[in-house]
Amino acid sequence: MRVNPNPMPDLLAALNESQLQAQKDLLQIASGRSVNQPSDNPTSAALLIANNDQATFNAGYLQNLTTINGTLSTADSTLGSVVTALQRALTLGVQAANGTLSDANRAAIAEELKGIQSQLISLANTSYQGQFIFAGTVTGTAPYTADATDPSGVTYNGNDGVNQVTIGNGYQININLPGSQVFSAASNNVFLAVNQLIQAVETNTNIDGAVGGISSAATYLSAQRVFYGNAMNQADSQTNYLNTAKLQIAQQQNTLAGVDLAGVATELSKTQTDAQATLAAIARFGQMNLFDYLK
């Protein structure tokens, strides 16, 4: 069978193929990615979009957790200070209940209690990053203002709003308690208790009852504080979980798009050898035919 006497086009095509492959390998090594175009691996290209989404959201959740922790721990320590102040009020109240005190002494106690009242208003008006944390969702306005006309001595300017933040896929937590629940709940109004104690001391009537009110308030407030402790625990657990997930997501990305540098480098070296062999073949090919041998 007669063979094609001119295989040069075939050889050139083979050379071109080698060079094309070499370019692809170089691109992978340079970019560190095995998927540079969707056609490199359509399935991976599609999955990488979802992977990027997961990675971005993961980082977002971690960022939110840092922010939330700030708010929660601020609220927590604020309530700690409130409880301490209430305990001081309790002590003062017990003192005032002692029948042996003079009017002047009681007046002095009342003054200190008023100081505590101011302090409580100030604590209830704590803000974090410019937002009042016990105002419900009216975070731009200080939740409590002194109001002599109100039996509790204050007016609540906030609302009942509770904000939630997503800290994981389908995982939301409440991040605040409104002042109306913590300080001025209908069942247990801290300000009312304090104001009543002040009035009781000033008028020397039913101080024991008022002291009992403070005691309830302190207990109630400590119970409210648990919310923040729990929320911070949840946040910590979730942070750990997300940090682990972050590694897994990065691992998945590497599986989908990572380049096995050693493998590709070997491939490239082989391709270059192929190309050189082809070049040598092309160079030799055109050398000989019968005309060379006819004198």
Next chain:
Amino acid sequence: MSGLYGTLSIALSALATSQQALETTSNNVANAHTPGYSRQRSVLVPGAPVSFGPLTIGTGVVLDKIESLRDPILEIQLNQETQQQSDLNARLTQLQQIETHFSGSSSGIGADITNFFNSLQQLAPNPSSLSLRQAVLTAAGNLANDFNVTANNLQTQRGNLDQTVVQDVGEVNRLTTEIASVDQQISNLENVHENASTLIDQRTNLIRQLSGLIDVQVIPTDNGISLTTSNGTALVSGGESFALSTTLASDGTQHVMSGTQDITAKLTGGSLAGTVQIRDEQIPGLLNQLDQLASGLANALNTANQAGFDLNGNQGGNIFVPPPVGGSGAAISLKVAITDPALIAASSDGTAGSNGNIAVLAAVHDQTVVNGQTPLDYYSNVVFQIGSATSNTSADVDASAQILQQLNDQRGSISGVSLDEEAANMVQYQTAYQAAARVVSTVNAMLDIAVNLGR
């Protein structure tokens, strides 16, 4: 003719035919690397014998014909495969350009969607923060911008393909005109029984070039050949060529016409078919998908924003300018409708510090806003489809290239000039010439004796 003069005449015929055969060999050698050349072979036959009574004497050698070696079936296969290859190649080039808009998972529309929804999540702990709100608007702006740019690039590509169609049709017409002319010349030569081999090679070459542009079928007729497209549109017939034309159709693209018949959708091979497929199916399909995604996403986010209250306590409005009803053109025209970050309706109760509506906005990420799929799932699918189309077409191009290579090798084995073979032939004809020349000198010597016989 008898006697020594007869012998002389026979020897002379050998000299002549050897020379002619050598000429053919020389022609082959000269055209050894001419593309499309079919090697020629001298066919030598014995001269018609004459009878002298009981004797039959030969009259030497005659060059009967110079035949070209070519395989017509192979030519048909080569034409078909060339059409296929050109079609695929045209598509591949365009697809590779298209997919650059969808490369990279940390940039592009998919990443923009992710970043937008992430910016909403970042707003949640501090919903009245103007800088965090601005970040949401910026992310929305990036998303709209990438939709615009991508759709624009695809439209531009489509416009360029329009020009390509016009150019290709012009080229088709140039080739058919030339083919008709060459075909006419071939007919003329063959009618007077002359060798039209070179012209036939030229015509074959032209048809092969034409196959690169359009699907063409060759039908041999009594009067040369007839060329039509596979759906029957006449291109060349009876030495006449029939030009195609292009016309701007109502859909804004150039259509290929044969007279008044629109054959754009009926092209099945050659680069024209590939170009038309990308221009009329692939790109519009992709633009439609982007439009559906843009409008589905914009509408869902607008609805979600309207469910809440902005920083001023007012009911939320549109985040994006409402896309056209039905979605057509949504991608290229997508714009963010608000510049004031306060207008993002994060609040669910009208207070500035409420983030209750952010959950509603964020939920769009997982809503089936387009074609029963979430925005990212839909987009991932678009990327997958483009990637698959490109990679499949690339594989097809490789396969077709292999087939073409094999066919060309086969053609080479039949029609290709082998220098070794030609050298061997040359030696043969040279020897034949030498032998015939020796016969002539021998006859000359004998004639000399005969002439001097009576002295």
